[in-house]
Amino acid sequence: MPRLSARFCALLRTKTAYYRTPDGERIFKPDSSTACYTCLKTQRPVGPDGRPVDAQSCGTDRGCFEQE
Amino acid sequence: MSRRVTLDLGFAGNTRDVTVVIPDDEPTPWQWGERLSVVGKPAPRVDGPLKATGAARYTYDIELPGMLYGAILRSPWPHARIRNIDLSAAEHLDGVRAVLALEDREIRFAGQEVAAVAAVSSDLAADALKLIKVDYETMPFVVDMDAAMADSAPRVFGSGSNVGRTSTSSVGNVARGLEVAANTIEAAYTTAVQTHVCLETHGAVASFNAAGDQLTVWCSTQGIFSVRDDLAVYFSLPPNNVRVVCEFLGGGFGSKFGATPEMIVAARLARAAGVPVKVMLPRGDEHRSTGNRPNSEQKVRLGVDRDGKLTAIEVVARGSGGINGGAGSADPFKSVYRCANIRTEERNIYTNAGPASPMRAPGWPQGCFALELAMDEMARKAGIDRLEFRRRNSDNPVRAAEYEIGARAFGWAEKNSAPKSDGAVKRGVGVASAEWHAVGVSGPEAQAIAHRDGSVEVRVGTQDIGTGTRTILAIVAAEELGLPVDRVKSEIGDTRFLFSVPSGGSLSAPSNTPAVRQAAAHLKDKLFRIAAPILSAEPGDLEASDGFIRVRTNPSRSLAFADVCKRIPGDSISAQGERVPNYEGFRTDQAGCQFAEVEVDTETGIVRVTHVVAVHDAGRIIDPLMARSQVNGGILMGIGFALFEDRRMDPQLGIMVNPTMDDYKLPGSLDVPRIDVTFFEVANGITNTGVMGLGEVAHVASAAAVACAVYDAIGAPVRSLPMTPDRVLAALGHA
Structure with missing residues (x-):
């Protein structure tokens, strides 16, 4: 069974994702209005493709997506 | 294997028994009212002398041979x-x-x-x-x-809109709630961008080994393991080839979670130069580039019925996190007060300004300010006492009790009815409600070590954001081992220790203390096995207290803890503990309330906060001295947000115009009011220590309480933060 956090880019960073569930999943809250995101590769809230990064948009449809 | 334990949870007059299933090797959770020897007693910071004498080594102090x-x-x-x-x-x-x-x-x-x-x-x-x-x-x-x-605005991200996606939530029917209301209000509130202003700026010292496959980084961080993992990914190294050290940390407030740009720059430079490199940011860069709390504009509508019960709550909010998102502020509107009809709408607006990053209770200080000032405006319109209005609309029994404690401590009844003065300086009072969720997470592990000389160490891969983590971990271990606190040394801030989570979101104390307690309990079991044959008893018949290991049924048969340690066959013995997942508890939220008194000079517009009473619940308080210190900090940060702090951008040049400690206004020592803190004891369960966090909840209501007090003093709401003299005078013009 695919891991839940695998649907998010391995380089996507946000505060909650530095914590894990008891099952070891990174915690993402895509519906949060207060979550700030960064891309580990660019070090900024913009991806290598020049688009903003967040849990709703950093999926497999972006060319810069990296699997966890 | 597991066992069942029944816990008495709640608070005086509101308790219930909860039976939880816990692992066999988990210490029995401390019960409500259980007499503990060092937990709950005020103890000074164990590292206070190091800090006071300048001996504490921050990242800035790291010097390595050949360092660039x-x-x-x-x-x-x-x-x-x-x-x-x-x-x-x-x-x-x-x-x-x-x-x-x-x-x-x-x-x-x-x-x-x-x-x-x-x-x-x-x-x-x-x-x-x-x-x-x-x-x-x-x-x-x-x-x-x-x-x-x-529509014609320059685009921050190529052709994409500057207006981010809209987050909405809705329960009931707000239109209907407003329609049936006996009174309604509608107003817009704004808050400014606040920067974190960590006294220790972001920075790192990075050093690769000669082969380039081992990286050591000393850095100012809230998460040594987060940084380790980020650097490992960035430099394609196994995590165990990266060591991160943070002995002391001069503040983070949410801006120092993972590998931040200057850490990666330091490591890249170190790799390129072949020697260690230190990068510490200057203050201007800290203000401009390392994060901030987004601004907000919140359009609020409230409705109440003839009984003073809310019939509708609506907020339409927007804010800008610069090139980042995360500018929401509506969470307080969803949960602090009970209402059948609530609608929230939040949008993040992108601008060419420095990126937001998490900051102490993201979104809550902004939202609480707007919600609470709107509550006061409604109370005034409806002719209801402001505290009574809140009582009627809060269904949280903890907060209800805290309102009463705070009102008595503050003297609400007298102060609220006192004249505002006939002179130019008007006095006013306000109250605001807090909320947070800080029960902690599983993941941390701890090691407890007893040495032959009778000393004890606890080692955890956590870090001290400034809240006294070393101290509370030592207290918890000392309690479990029956020792005075000064016999236990806390070692933290190094990824060579066992894993822990970042210090943020009020999660450090509730996540780490249970692991330390379990490790200490396991160590105690090992010491009991050494002591038992000497005391002609079974290990299960022993207890540890007052520096002795005793037979529980015959305390005269005892050995000094240090004497037991002398029988350790090697140099030391150690044990590990883990933070197990949360068990059922009383509540997973925290309430809290703060009362503020201000003086407003109606000729100059200057506001001075004179007194704050804070009432908070945080489960079991390990060290009241550390906890009060944390609340003091939350209040002062709130006063800064309320009265002074404002990142100003030049619209023509697109630059921050006040990126210094001089021009970016902060509260100084003369702005510190009298602060009285009361901790309301709530047995919350959830872990073996019953501790909850305090960093966020101590801050969310502070600015709101001050704003409500200013409104009370001058009779006109100042709907924009910071409440600078010009804004106060402008509000007076409309009073």
């Missing part, structure tokens, strides 16, 4: 493309050992990293930066939130 000093060139332009970077002159400067062009070719805010150098001195590094020639193609930009929403 790094500096970062930042864009002066808020929006530009980099056509070319010429590093050659910098590279040829004597004393420069490494120069890097950073990858980004598009600049989106003034202050974004462009290039970096490492040199034999920081002065030389600064000189080298001036030799780097950057050919920028400047682009249209926008730093004002309103301007950014215009």
Whole structure:
């Protein structure tokens, strides 16, 4: 069974994702209005493709997506 | 294997038994009312002398043989493309050992990293930066939130809209709630961008081994393991080949979670130069580039019925996190007060300004300010006492009890009915409600070690954001082992210790203390096995207290703890503990309330906060002295947000105009009011220590309480933070 956090880019960073569930999943809250995101590769809230990064948009449809 | 334990949870007059299933090797949770020897007693910081004497080593203090000093060139332009970077002159400067062009070719805010150098001195590094020639193609930009929403506004991200997606929530029918209301109010509230202003700026010292496959980083971080893992990914190293150290940390407030740009720059420079490199940000860069609390504009509508019960709550909010998102502020509207009809709408607006990052209770201080001032405006319109209005609309029994405690401590009844004074200086009072969720997470592990000399160490891979983590971990271990606190040494801040989670979100104490307690309990079991044959008893018949290990049924048969340690066959014995997942508890939220008294000079517009009473629940308080200190800090940060702090951007140049400790106004020592803190004891369960966090909840209501007090003093709401003298005078003009 695919891991839940695998649907998010391995380089996507946000505060909650530095914590894990008891099952070891990174915690993402895509519906949060207060979550700030960064891309580990660019070090900024913009991806290598020049688009903003967040849990709703950093999926497999972006060319810069990296699997966890 | 597991066992069942029944816990008495709740607070005086409101308790219930909860039976939980816990692992066999988990210490029995401390019960409500259980007499503990050192937990709950005020103890000074164990590392206080180190801090007071300057002996504590912060990242800034790290000096390594052959170390270079790094500096970062930042864009002066808020929006530009980099056509070319010429590093050659910098590279040829004597004393420069490494120069890097950073990858980004598009600049989106003034202050974004462009290039970096490492040199034999920081002065030389600064000189080298001036030799780097950057050919920028400047682009249209926008730093004002309103301007950014215009169709014709320059786009922050290519062709994408500056208006982020809308987050909405809805229960009931707000239109209907407003329709049936006996009274309604509608008003707009704004808050300014607040920067974190960590006293220790962001920074790191990085060092690779000669083979380039082992990286050690000393850094100012809230998460040593987060940084380790980020650096491991970035540099394609196994995590165990990266060591991160943070002995002392001069504040983070949410801005120092993972590997931040200057850490990666330091490591890249170190790799390029082949020697260690230190990069510490100057204050201006700290203000511009390392994060901030987004601004907000919140349009609020409330409705109440004839009984003073809320019939409708609505907020339509927007805010800008600069080039980042996360500007929401509606969470308090959803949960602090009970109402059948609630609707929230939040939008993030992108601008060419420095990126937001998490900051102490993200979204809550902004939202609480708007909600609570609107509550006061409604109470005044409906003719209800403001505290009574809150009582009627809160269904949280903890907060209800806290209102009463706070009102008595503050003297609400007398002060609220006292004249505002006939002179120019008017006195006012306000109250605001807090909320947070801080039960902690599983994941941390701890090691407890007893040495032959009778001393004990606890080691955890956590870090102290400044809240006294070393102290509370020592207290918990001392309690379990029956020792005085000074017999236990806490070692933290190194990824060579067992894993722990970042210090943020009020999660450190509730996540780490249960692991430490379990480790200490396991260590105690080992010591009991050494002591039992000497005491002619079974290990299960022993207890540890007052520095002795005793037979529980015959305390005269005892051994000093230190004497037991002398029988350790080697140099030491150790045990591990883990933070098990949360068990059922009383509540997973925290309430809390704060009362504020202010004086407002109606001729100058200057506001002075004179008294704050804070009432908070945080489960079991390990060290009241540390806890009070944390509440003091939350209140002072709230006063800064309420009265002073405002990141100002020049709309023509797109730059921050006040990136200094002089121009960016902060509360000073003369702005500190009398602060009285009461902890309301709630047995919350959830872990073996029953501890909850305190960092966030101590802060969320502070600015709101001050704003409500100012409204009370002058009779007109100041709906924009900070409440600077010009805004106060403008409000008086409308009073």
